[in-house]
Amino acid sequence: MASLQARERAVAAEMQKVRFFPMSAVGGKGSYIINEDGRRILDLSSTWGAAALGYGHPAVVEAATQALSNMPGATQCTITNEPAVALAEELLAIVPGNGDRRVWLGHAGSDANDALIRVVSAATGRSRFVCFIGGTHGGTSGGLEVSGYSPLQHQTRTSPRAGQVFVPYPDPYRPVFPGDVGQRVLDYLDYLLHTIAPPAQIAGVLIEAIMSDGGLVVPPPGFLKGLADLCKRRGILLICDEVKVGLGRTGMMHAFEADGVSPDLISFGKGLGGGLPLSALVGPAEIMNDPRGLTVMTTCGNPVCASVGRAVLRTIQSEKLVENAAARGRQLQEGLRQLANKHPLVGDVRGRGLVIGIDLVRDRQTREPATKECAKVAMRAFQLGALFYYVGHTSNVIELTPPLTLSAAEAEEGLQIIDRALTDVEAGRVPDSAIEGFAGI
Ligand SMILES: Cc1ncc(COP(=O)(O)O)c(C=O)c1O
Incomplete structure (x- = not known):
């Protein structure tokens, strides 16, 4: 053979x-x-x-086996199912944020980020995103268009999303600006917002709290806080992609907690499914609810994957x-x-x-x-x-x-x-x- x-x-x-x-x-x-x-x-x-x-892991095996043996449909699009609802409830309980919020469930980091681009653009009426050079937000067309990783874009012949703004990720080891690289990046972004990227056009700033695919770069302390303050001052949504580094991996439940910020929207994937295809987007109800049918895929909210997601969250807590x-x-x-x-x-x-x-x-x-x-x-x-x-x-x-x-x-x-x-x-x-x-x- x-x-x-x-x-x-x-x-x-x-x-x-x-x-x-x-x-x-x-x-x-x-x-x-x-x-x-x-x-x-x-x-x-x-x-x-x-x-x-x-x-x-026994918790994953048991959750998948049980859900498969009595499967309440295969979607949340048109069938409400217990595991998907419970997973949303449990995510809202562990994700910091205020006010009325909602959860969208998908299959991979890529579709969660596609969903966020679409829903944030629809809700704000603004279509431009600020992203970071080296950032990776997915392999689907939407995710690729906002990613700042050139080899993949070259290979896939993907152009950046129209109006896209890219800024350097603050890299203390290979800084592109002299001095306090975190502050210089914030200054540069502020300059862009004053000039060619007016806040009235910017739907959101999308960032990985640690940039993984782009070179495993940890931003200097205070950078995320400075970015959150800048977004607030300029009336721009702050969106964290926690797909790779979220849900316990950094020694905190959320990577953005390092700077104590509370993003407006957060995407999850990878570890959430414990190896099965599962992703989530968490954000304010007024953004996430409008309009119906905006991001539909048949097996979104699949009860088997949602059950495993619940088991993963439970195990992260029970096994410390x-x-x-x-x-x-x-x-x-x-x-x-x-x-x-x-x-x-x-x-x-x-x-x-x-x-x-x-x-x-x-x-x-x-x-x-x-x-x-x-x-x-x-x-x-x-x-x-x-x-x-x-x-x-x-x-x-x-x-x-x-x-x-x-x-x-x-x-x-x-x-x-x-x-x-x-x-x-x-x-x-x-x-x-x-x-x-x-x-x-
Ligand atoms: C930060 C980040 N977001 C999104 C994605 C896309 O996730 P997936 O490949 O599961 O669709 C990745 C993949 O590497 C990632 O690292």
């Missing part, structure tokens, strides 16, 4: 491949995925953050996974900083909780991105038993987003593998041929 990869190449469309893909999975349990060759691979990505509770993410995040970041002392490839270690970036550089002075080396580290780690991907415009930032259930022993195992992988790449023991064929855009 041909390998899974060979069979896949013969039947599956290459257009769904991205970044780095040597893994062929035949099963998964906890923090590990089983590779076709039988090896248990420690998944330090949790499938790009989707498998928030790892694989086969926000606290675990904070503790394991500290352990990993401290360990990685120690590794940085002996590995010249490591230029910067940054993150919050269990969303961590390791910026690899060829030279610590110039900070030249170590792109090829980064792919090699990912490949060597995979050979040694750990899976993670890389992000950033120059694909040189290792991204760790392990399951929130990660144990201290697993975190230690991950650190040891990363140490060995860095050692082998620095010693030139990983040839170029090792990464050929596995690197997507």
Whole structure:
């Protein structure tokens, strides 16, 4: 029998491949995925953050099995069902905000962001969005049009949304403005609002509280607060995309809580579904209710996915996974900083909780991105038993987003593998041929 990869190449469309893909999975349990060759691979990505509770968590298995065995339809569009209603109630209970609010349920971060673009434009009568260079908001047309990630847009021949405004994300390690980069970005945005992007045209500012795909960039303290204040002063909605970094991952329930802001609308996805397709948008009733039929997809509010979403939220609380993410995040970041002392490839270690970036550089002075080396580290780690991907415009930032259930022993195992992988790449023991064929855009 041909390998899974060979069979896949013969039947599956290459257009769904991205970044780095040597893994062929035949099963998964906890923090590990089983590779076709039988090896248990420690998944330090949790499938790009989707498998928030790892694989086969009993709460997820039970919720899905129960819901499937007595399935109250397959949609919320035309059938009210208990799991979808209860999930909305439970989301409203944990998402900060005032006044009358509503929840929309979808399948993926992409459709949640599409829904928000559509509903915010309809409700405000304004169609321009302010987004960030490097931001990623989805693979559907709507999400791509507001994303500031050029390789994907080039590949898909997607133009930015008409009237779109992009501003730099405040990156303390690679600042585009001198001095206080957070304040300079705010000043620049204010200047745009005074000149070519009048607030009367701006539907909202859409931001990731930590920019993940764009290079795992953590904004300087106070930036989000400054942005929220600016939006308030100018009468513009602040919208947070929590798809990747929300729901416990940062060691807080919401990533935007780092600065104590309360966005007007928030999109969720990935981890909310515990590996199943589920997303949500939370916002003010006067925006979210109008008009009916604005964003309909048949399996929105699917009761099986909603039941799993409820189980994920319950488990985050019952197993104290926000606290675990904070503790394991500290352990990993401290360990990685120690590794940085002996590995010249490591230029910067940054993150919050269990969303961590390791910026690899060829030279610590110039900070030249170590792109090829980064792919090699990912490949060597995979050979040694750990899976993670890389992000950033120059694909040189290792991204760790392990399951929130990660144990201290697993975190230690991950650190040891990363140490060995860095050692082998620095010693030139990983040839170029090792990464050929596995690197997507
Ligand atoms: C911040 C953010 N928003 C939205 C999306 C789109 O989510 P999905 O791929 O699940 O549609 C992503 C995907 O990586 C993301 O990182």
